Amino acid sequence: MKYLKRWWSDGGGLLHLTILLSLAGLRVDLDLYLLLPPPTLFRDELLLLGCPTSSAYALRPFPASGGWRRADQLHPKCRELDPAALPEGQLLREVRALGVPFIPRTRVDAWLVHSVAAGNADGAHGLLGAAASASSEGGVDASVDGGSQAVPAGGGDPQEARSGPLAAGEEENAPVEPTVEVLDAGGRASEEIEVLRERLEAAGGYSSQHEENQQRVSVQEESLQQNNEDENNIAEKPDKESEKSNESRSERHLNVTDTSFCLQDLFQLLSSHPEHSSLEGISLGDISLLPGSSNDGMNSSAHYNVNFSQAISQDVNLHEAMLLYPNNTFRRDLVARTSQPQEPFLQLNFTTNPEQILSGTNLTGFLPPVDNQMRNLTSQELLYDLDVNVFGEINLMSLAMEEGFDPVEVSQLFEEPDSDSGLSLNSSHCSTSVTKSNSSHSVYEEGATGYSDLESFPHHDLEGAVGYSPEPSKLCHMDHRSDPGLHEEIAFQHIFHNHTYHLQPNVPESTSESFSWPGKSQKISRLLNDTDRNLSRDERRAKALRIPFSVDEIVRMPVDSFNRMLSRCYLTDLQISLIRDIRRRGKNKVAAQNCRKRKLDVILNLEDDVCNLQAKKETLKRERAQCNKAINIMKQKLHDLYHDVFSRLRDDQGRPVNPNQYALQCSHDGSVLIVPKELVTSSHKKENQKGKRKSERRN
DNA sequence: GTCACCTGTCATGGC
DNA sequence: TAGCCATGACAGGTG
Numbered sequence: 001m002k003y004l005k006r007w008w009s010d011g012g013g014l015l016h017l018t019i020l021l022s023l024a025g026l027r028v029d030l031d032l033y034l035l036l037p038p039p040t041l042f043r044d045e046l047l048l049l050g051c052p053t054s055s056a057y058a059l060r061p062f063p064a065s066g067g068w069r070r071a072d073q074l075h076p077k078c079r080e081l082d083p084a085a086l087p088e089g090q091l092l093r094e095v096r097a098l099g100v101p102f103i104p105r106t107r108v109d110a111w112l113v114h115s116v117a118a119g120n121a122d123g124a125h126g127l128l129g130a131a132a133s134a135s136s137e138g139g140v141d142a143s144v145d146g147g148s149q150a151v152p153a154g155g156g157d158p159q160e161a162r163s164g165p166l167a168a169g170e171e172e173n174a175p176v177e178p179t180v181e182v183l184d185a186g187g188r189a190s191e192e193i194e195v196l197r198e199r200l201e202a203a204g205g206y207s208s209q210h211e212e213n214q215q216r217v218s219v220q221e222e223s224l225q226q227n228n229e230d231e232n233n234i235a236e237k238p239d240k241e242s243e244k245s246n247e248s249r250s251e252r253h254l255n256v257t258d259t260s261f262c263l264q265d266l267f268q269l270l271s272s273h274p275e276h277s278s279l280e281g282i283s284l285g286d287i288s289l290l291p292g293s294s295n296d297g298m299n300s301s302a303h304y305n306v307n308f309s310q311a312i313s314q315d316v317n318l319h320e321a322m323l324l325y326p327n328n329t330f331r332r333d334l335v336a337r338t339s340q341p342q343e344p345f346l347q348l349n350f351t352t353n354p355e356q357i358l359s360g361t362n363l364t365g366f367l368p369p370v371d372n373q374m375r376n377l378t379s380q381e382l383l384y385d386l387d388v389n390v391f392g393e394i395n396l397m398s399l400a401m402e403e404g405f406d407p408v409e410v411s412q413l414f415e416e417p418d419s420d421s422g423l424s425l426n427s428s429h430c431s432t433s434v435t436k437s438n439s440s441h442s443v444y445e446e447g448a449t450g451y452s453d454l455e456s457f458p459h460h461d462l463e464g465a466v467g468y469s470p471e472p473s474k475l476c477h478m479d480h481r482s483d484p485g486l487h488e489e490i491a492f493q494h495i496f497h498n499h500t501y502h503l504q505p506n507v508p509e510s511t512s513e514s515f516s517w518p519g520k521s522q523k524i525s526r527l528l529n530d531t532d533r534n535l536s537r538d539e540r541r542a543k544a545l546r547i548p549f550s551v552d553e554i555v556r557m558p559v560d561s562f563n564r565m566l567s568r569c570y571l572t573d574l575q576i577s578l579i580r581d582i583r584r585r586g587k588n589k590v591a592a593q594n595c596r597k598r599k600l601d602v603i604l605n606l607e608d609d610v611c612n613l614q615a616k617k618e619t620l621k622r623e624r625a626q627c628n629k630a631i632n633i634m635k636q637k638l639h640d641l642y643h644d645v646f647s648r649l650r651d652d653q654g655r656p657v658n659p660n661q662y663a664l665q666c667s668h669d670g671s672v673l674i675v676p677k678e679l680v681t682s683s684h685k686k687e688n689q690k691g692k693r694k695s696e697r698r699n
Numbered sequence: 700g701t702c703a704c705c706t707g708t709c710a711t712g713g714c
Numbered sequence: 715t716a717g718c719c720a721t722g723a724c725a726g727g728t729g
Contacts, residue, residue, distance in 0.1 A: 537707090559717070589707060591719055596706085599721085 538582045545575050547582075554579055555586030649674065 539551050547554070548569065557565065562583065566576055645664060649657040657674065665675045 585708065587718070588709080588720095592707070592721085595720055595722095 538585060541578055542582060545572075545578055547571075547575055547579060549579070551582055551586060554582050555590070557583075 536551065541547075542549075542551055542554075549557075549565065554562070566579065571579070642664065643659065646657055646659040646662075651657055661677060662674050663677050663680045665673050665680060667673060
């Protein structure tokens with residue numbers, strides 16, 4: 001499973017879920033692109049992306065053993081629906097009137113379901129447009145074409161939609177084994193995001209002024225409120241119809257979200273292949289995706305939000321089921337989790353717990369439980385929460401301060417006993433987390449700005465691992481694209497999904513007793529702890545203060561960019577101080593490393609010099625020995641020559657010259673004289689004395 | 700427990 | 715003058 005989330009500086013983002021399922025030889029690749037427009041992105045702007053705005057498209061073609069889902073396999077109420085023939089707005093109303101699950105015009109205004117490949121290459125050509133496929137006569141090609149035709153119904157360009165993030169065929173060769181990885185900034189998805197972004201910017205709706213956005217948000221919220229009221233009225237009809245109808249299982253979950261519907265399709269598919277559905281002991285036919293949503297009065301927009309949130313979790317639950325519960329524990333897990341009424345995730349909807357979708361993080365266990373009062377919030381309130389929560393989740397410090405967060409707690413957060421600088425995180429983390437969690441809960445209840453500070457929660461409560469990657473602050477308005485000195489990929493973040501699986505609440509509770517959830521929690525807790533331990537102290541500090549830049553960026557950033565960053569971003573004094581400290585320490589750390597490296601190089605060079613000198617010394621010694629040897633040879637030869645010369649010398653009387661009384665002396669002109677030794681010794685002494693004097697003068 | 704080594708950090712000075 | 719860099723000194727972690 002791959003997933004990518006990328007946030008843009010104005011609050012928009014795109015969530016990419018790639019779910020690879022390998023079920024008894026049947027491979028299913030699910031790609032979900034959740035385009036999360038910025039708060040002020042309007043429907044028309046969104047349509048410029050070629051994105052459908054109705055979840056009718058979620059009724060997409062679905063492969064059945066190598067073929068596309070036929071139209072007659074689609075939701076029966078959508079078979080007659082032709083979004084291409086309906087004007088904008090009417091389509092949505094029609095879909096809603098049919099009781100087909102849809103995504104209301106909240107901030108999550110479009111969501112796209114990518115191709116499904118069932119082990120054959122043909123499955124890669126799916127592209128949305130299930131509603132159009134529903135209106136078609138059925139068959140593979142009709143479904144595919146319907147997808148492309150459906151886009152212009154909302155004003156988009158089908159060609160662009162084809163070339164968009166849902167470009168087909170890239171996942172069909174993906175590894176079958178479920179894996180979790182985060183696409184890097186240079187990946188295909190990121191490039192596609194940039195294409196989308198450029199389109200949106202070209203449309204002039206993406207980079208609009210903040211003030212205009214605010215006004216548009218207010219206007220949109222008013223219209224949304226009105227729409228939601230209308231929707232509530234309309235939604236009552238399908239509820240009644242759904243109660244009367246006794247249709248397929250998918251209809252029994254009429255009010256589930258698009259994703260749940262899609263997964264229901266998957267389950268149907270698997271159920272239709274009992275030889276496959278027996279995988280891991282899962283009786284797919286018995287799996288109900290959501291509790292009786294048709295009777296809970298949740299047909300309002302809030303209800304759709306609820307299911308949208310759960311939809312993501314369901315997708316990942318399949319993955320989780322295969323990864324974590326291979327031994328027939330899947331159902332027990334489902335039952336257990338469903339039977340936990342206090343588990344927040346089951347109660348939270350997308351609006352009340354947007355971080356689950358935005359961060360893709362399973363916050364179950366540490367997000368404050370949402371009580372009935374929360375569930376009774378009006379759609380407008382929920383949408384307002386969505387505004388502030390979804391697109392303004394970060395900047396913990398600022399928000400914390402604004403929400404009355406005690407700075408002392410922050411300072412305590414930075415007290416680390418083993419820290420030489422007195423700054424750290426861990427020790428007082430848990431207590432602080434509890435406070436924050438509680439405050440967050442109250443914030444939710446008040447309908448005001450809420451945040452879910454992952455860092456603030458104890459790790460052992462986490463069910464989804466969160467790799468730290470600084471997110472751009474909500475209050476940071478600097479344009480990374482215009483600043484070449486800054487990285488544009490700051491917003492990349494690891495996403496870990498909610499692995500909660502939802503079942504109907506009437507599942508016997510007895511089965512939940514056999515479920516040992518803490519085991520998994522401990523596993524992930526260890527994972528988190530290991531991950532956290534891998535972080536440096538500054539990284540943990542930056543994480544705690546929600547510094548919107550990574551330590552590496554802070555350190556390596558040129559000074560001009562660094563100063564611009566500090567001036568453009570609305571950072572607290574504490575954050576600025578920490579950023580400067582991080583930069584100073586980071587620079588000094590690198591300098592120290594370089595210094596030690598140089599010092600080590602110097603030492604190594606000196607050692608090399610020593611070795612070289614020692615070798616040279618040995619060489620000189622050898623040369624000296626050779627010279628001495630040569631000198632001795634020369635001396636011997638000279639001695640022999642000397643005696644040979646004296647043996648041939650004769651005095652005036654013809655007698656041999658005694659070498660003990662005479663000596664040979666070479667004059668400057670080359671002549672050789674026979675001199676008595678007494679004279680030679682006296683002259684030698686004088687010369688030796690002169691030489692000593694000269695040498696003494698030289699010294 | 701001690702020691703050597705590595706690494707991070709701070710203080711300081713030079714550029 | 716601010717910032718960067720180099721370096722000595724110190725402390726904590728680790729084998």
